[in-house]
Amino acid sequence: MTAKILILPGDGIGPEIVAEAVKVLECLRQEYGLDVVLEQGLLGGCAVDALGAPYPEQTQRQARAADAILLGAVGGPKWEQIERPLRPERGLLAIRADLELFANLRPALLYPQLASASALKPEIVAGLDILIVRELNGDIYFGQPRGIRKLDNGEREGFNTMRYSSSEIERIARVAFEAARKRHRKLCSVDKANVLESSELWREVVERVGADYPDVTLSHMYVDNAAMQLVRAPKQFDVIVTGNLFGDILSDCAAMLTGSIGMLPSASLDRNGKGLYEPIHGSAPDIAGKGMANPLATILSVAMLLRYSLNRLDLAERVEAAVGQVLDQGLRTLDISAPGMTAVGTQAMGDAVVAALAG
Numbered sequence: 001m002t003a004k005i006l007i008l009p010g011d012g013i014g015p016e017i018v019a020e021a022v023k024v025l026e027c028l029r030q031e032y033g034l035d036v037v038l039e040q041g042l043l044g045g046c047a048v049d050a051l052g053a054p055y056p057e058q059t060q061r062q063a064r065a066a067d068a069i070l071l072g073a074v075g076g077p078k079w080e081q082i083e084r085p086l087r088p089e090r091g092l093l094a095i096r097a098d099l100e101l102f103a104n105l106r107p108a109l110l111y112p113q114l115a116s117a118s119a120l121k122p123e124i125v126a127g128l129d130i131l132i133v134r135e136l137n138g139d140i141y142f143g144q145p146r147g148i149r150k151l152d153n154g155e156r157e158g159f160n161t162m163r164y165s166s167s168e169i170e171r172i173a174r175v176a177f178e179a180a181r182k183r184h185r186k187l188c189s190v191d192k193a194n195v196l197e198s199s200e201l202w203r204e205v206v207e208r209v210g211a212d213y214p215d216v217t218l219s220h221m222y223v224d225n226a227a228m229q230l231v232r233a234p235k236q237f238d239v240i241v242t243g244n245l246f247g248d249i250l251s252d253c254a255a256m257l258t259g260s261i262g263m264l265p266s267a268s269l270d271r272n273g274k275g276l277y278e279p280i281h282g283s284a285p286d287i288a289g290k291g292m293a294n295p296l297a298t299i300l301s302v303a304m305l306l307r308y309s310l311n312r313l314d315l316a317e318r319v320e321a322a323v324g325q326v327l328d329q330g331l332r333t334l335d336i337s338a339p340g341m342t343a344v345g346t347q348a349m350g351d352a353v354v355a356a357l358a359g
């Protein structure tokens with residue numbers, strides 16, 4: 001059956017990097033018979049400009065009908081001053097909530113060719129391969145009540161609610177245990193159970209679910225320690241499972257271990273494997289339109305899409321191998337540039353991946 005893929009280029013560098021990822025999909029269609037149709041849509045600031053909302057109804061209809069979604073990035077200075085409900089980031093949070101994309105997989109994989117691009121010593125990061133499983137529909141991101149209120153003394157107070165129900169914890173824990181089973185069978189659950197009740201329940205439920213996975217070694221770590229361990233000795237981790245807020249922070253930290261945030265893809269999945277795929281970097285307005293952005297994280301997001309939503313492991317591996325090949329050829333965008341390597345722009349990098357795939 002033909003799979004429907006919704007393409008949401010978004011804002012900033014989004015359109016440039018997504019264009020390269022679309023070339024890769026087109027190549028897979030022509031050369032490998034991948035059975036997909038692509039449709040374009042609007043999310044984020046571009047949607048606010050064109051249709052007055054960051055996740056307009058039209059996009060919602062397209063997203064619900066799609067089998068998988070490929071997103072560039074949303075946001076930029078142009079929309080920073082507008083009222084909160086219209087901000088581009090709200091569009092991203094809305095599509096995650098609307099499609100119940102609760103399982104966010106963020107692999108932090110160091111390509112051996114890029115070991116020297118990491119801010120950490122090569123021996124600390126060489127061979128790094130971590131998967132962060134971040135819960136994406138709950139926690140302080142969506143908890144009610146929230147707001148800014150006036151106190152009796154006239155002062156204003158901002159407040160948010162950190163919360164997790166046991167079923168929300170259980171479903172993300174299962175995704176993480178299943179993922180660990182396919183890897184090195186080590187799962188570290190990150191929380192703040194020494195202070196927060198929400199984390200106390202998190203730990204209890206993860207522990208209970210763990211009884212169903214005796215083949216996976218489960219450990220627990222407080223989030224402050226986890227942040228430290230990620231930069232001290234990151235190779236101790238295989239799979240990390242954590243809540244929405246801690247996962248947001250730790251995944252940026254883990255990304256930097258690999259040298260460039262421009263290399264890392266992500267998948268946000270619902271219970272049926274339908275997913276939204278996006279690079280974990282943002283819209284980088286400072287370099288937008290200059291043809292300098294690294295399209296590899298978006299191209300690697302296509303690989304995740306093939307793996308998780310279309311069940312085409314074979315093609316996912318081909319795309320990943322093609323990325324490895326262009327790095328072997330010495331091609332580097334600015335974010336991963338190194339002496340002796342060949343500096344290329346966004347399009348040349350995309351073309352090289354397509355050439356490696358077709359070759």
Ligand code: IPM
Pocket residue numbers: 089092093248
């Ligand atoms: C991410 C981003 C988003 C988040 C923002 C843009 C809402 O930082 O995907 O990590 O906080 O989840």
Ligand code: MG
Pocket residue numbers: 248249252
């Ligand atoms: Mg983030």
